[in-house]
Amino acid sequence: MKPFPLLLVTLLMTSASVSAAPPSAPTPPDAAKKRHEVRAPHGATRADEYYWLRDDTRKNPEVIAYLEAENAYVDSTMQRLKPLEDRLYDEIVGRIKQDDSSVPYRERGYWYYSRFETGQDYPVYARRKGSMDAPEEVLLDLNVMAKGKDYFSVGDWVVSQNNKMLAWAEDDVGRRQYTVRVKNLETGEVFEDRIGGVSPNLVWADDNRTLFYIEKDPETLLTKRVKKHVLGTPASQDVLVYEEEDESFYMGIGRTRDDKFICIGVESTVSSESRCTPAANPGGFTVLATRERDVEYDADHYDGRWVIRTNADGAENFKIVTAPTGSTSRAQWKDWVAHRDDVFIEGFELFDGFTAIAERSNGLERLRLLKGEGQEEYVKADEPAYSMGLATNAEPGTDWLRYTYTSLTTPATTYEVNTKTGERRLLKQQPVIGYDPEKYVTERMWAAASDGTKIPVSIVYKKGFEKNGTAALLQYAYGSYGSSMDPAFNLPVVSLLDRGMVYAIAHIRGGQEMGRAWYDAGKLFNKKNTFTDFIDVTDHLVREGYAAKDRVAAYGGSAGGLLMGAISNMAPEKYRLILSQVPFVDVVTTMLDPTIPLTTNEYDEWGNPEQKDYYEYMLSYSPYDNLKHQAYPAMFIGTGLWDSQVQYFEPAKYVARLRDLNTSDKPVLFRTNMDAGHGGKSGRFRRYRELAEMYAFALDQLGVSDTSTKTAAGGR
Secondary structure (H helix, E strand, O other): OOOOOHHHHHHHHHHOOOEOOOOOOOOOOEOOOOOOEEEOOOOOEEEOOOHHHOOOOOOOHHHHHHHHHHHHHHHHHHHHHHHHHHHHHHHHHHOEOOOOEOOOEEEOOEEEEEEOOOOOOOOEEEEEEOOOOOOEEEEEEHHHHOOOOOOOEEEEEEEOOOOOEEEEEEEOOOOOOEEEEEEEOOOOOEOOOOEEEEOOOOEEOOOOOEEEEEEEOOOOOOEEEEEEEEOOOOHHHOEEEEEOOOOOOEEEEEEOOOOOEEEEEEEOOOOEEEEEEEOOOOOOOEEOOOOEOOEOEEEEEEOOEEEEEEOHHHOOOOEEEEEEOOOOOHHHOEEEEOOEOOEEEEEEEEOOOOEEEEEEEOOEEEEEEEEEOOEEEEOOOOOOOOEEEEOOOOOOOOOEEEEEEEOOOOOOEEEEEEOOOOOEEEEEEOOEOOOOHHHEEEEEEEEEOOOOOEEEEEEEEEOOOOOOOOOOEEEEOOOOOOOOOOOOOOOOOHHHHOOOOEEEEEOOEOEOOOOHHHHHOOOHHHOHHHHHHHHHHHHHHHHOOOOOOOOEEEEEEOHHHHHHHHHHHHOHHHOOEEEEEOOOOOHHHHHOOOOOOOOHHHHHHHOOOOOHHHHHHHHOOOOOOOOOOEOOOEEEEEEEOOOOOOOOHHHHHHHHHHHHHEOOOOOEEEEEEOOOEOOEOOOOOHHHHHHHHHHHHHHHHHOOEEOOOOEEOOOO
16 A cells, blocks of 8 residues: 555545644644553453554554555655665665675575676575586466555475475465465466465475475464365375364474475474374374473484474483484483583584584574584684574485574674584685675674673774763664574664774573573563563663664664663663564453464463453563653654564554653654555665664764765754
């Protein structure tokens, strides 16, 4: 949907009990208040005067009018900064090599890769038979497929075992409800088979005609049922293979390393279970080990045995065990790689002559190579703060391990190392036009939290920067779900560094940077540690001279948007600006509603507010519920109308109430992408237009000089 003209928005808002300003005087919209109570099963009630902004159909004219009016207010407010936005966009896009391609990998006789063409927004997926000198065979050209669509994404694509069939899952709305399509790679024929409402997770059986997929619940979008589809038959006749009854579990499906088994994996926050069937003759799926609360595992099969990563038997940071092919219980598991209190095992990859283990130690990633009984070594890193992980290693019969390496100053790099000789080869480094890594410096430090815990912090700035307490700082964090925010190269951030800003990542509790205990210390009844850690890192960076106390911006998205809302309520005076994308800010109301996607999966992350103790704790930090009469920082808040993970109405309600209570005169901008979901606009360039707008607002509010004009951006 295209933005409404401002005059039309004004007329619509009047009829919808919402007022908007004339073009000559930008004034934020004022949403109508409507009485509504949200009740909890234990009898507690809360007033929610903006509950009416929830419209699951996304068609209510009153709601759409309000969102469009907010967009019009952003347009009007940002008009004077449009030249700066354009410069930032041109800078960011100008660093991107437009005719770029990925590192090819070999699988079953073909080399697979993706490539971009100059001026095109979407990738082309392709392959070549035998060598990269062979003729190119285009699998999918997303530029053609996306024509005429405001949003388009291919979430998964998979080639059949005989290399002749291609299945893919596409989404043209942004709500992550995918449709499966299939084509014959020999003839180019796209079959009439079409399966809607699925997860982007597909697996072929060995017969090259049977496709396994996961069906989503149409309301909650939970992954509910595994079905098998036979080419040429109606989707209505697809056979149910497995249905997950417990709504606290997610579900996925895949093949083992040796291609002998198809496995269904289900997992909640604290438990998991795998069930597998032979890929050559799929039948009943056999459970590898029955689920138990507080026992997690993921399994792979190779060389005649199961290899399993698990936290069973008190292995908080996980260990690796093995089991015979016919194993059906934990009693048959045998320890192989021991648990360590100071090393967190994240994953592994199996090869003929060695095993690669992805792990964390002291807050940093590393790769450990097991090459025989008692023989192990580590892949070397080049900087004090970096990110390292396994790359695509499609075939196990090789002495070469592919891995990725990046840092806040080093663009994404793919290497391969020979595990026998130690030789390392550079396969590709992300080309960044006009960028010189020697002009930038990255640091790693530890900030003391209020309870004495040491919080790792990764920092980057341009050479010549002086720690004299005058600079502007952008501090980023996430801090939920055990997701670690590693110090990877961030191409757009270079525009901030070139203007003298400092960029920092706070590796706060709630992630898993320091192991499983780090995650546990930032969830459920420990959630507030996430917020206080972030604030304590800010204090540390200001105290150490990395930033002026009145020039700090904070940035987070999704659950990181919850973080932004919490720190805005707890310590608004410490932040000049808050940047918040798709923020989870109405914690209690959302978690009380099991019809909202993700709610039931996350009781072990946030708590179940149907239980009074969890209700009261969550209520004590929920950003929407803790807004109050005080001076808030300037804010830029973004959302997507079709977001399935954090519904648009959470930030919409939050902004409406914030406008009622905020006593400062600093601007609050709320941008809704009317054509996208949780990840924003699709395409590699369009997303940077949204980011450039947010960056322009940030530079203006922080008083950062624009090097393109040599004049101050103002706004302080």
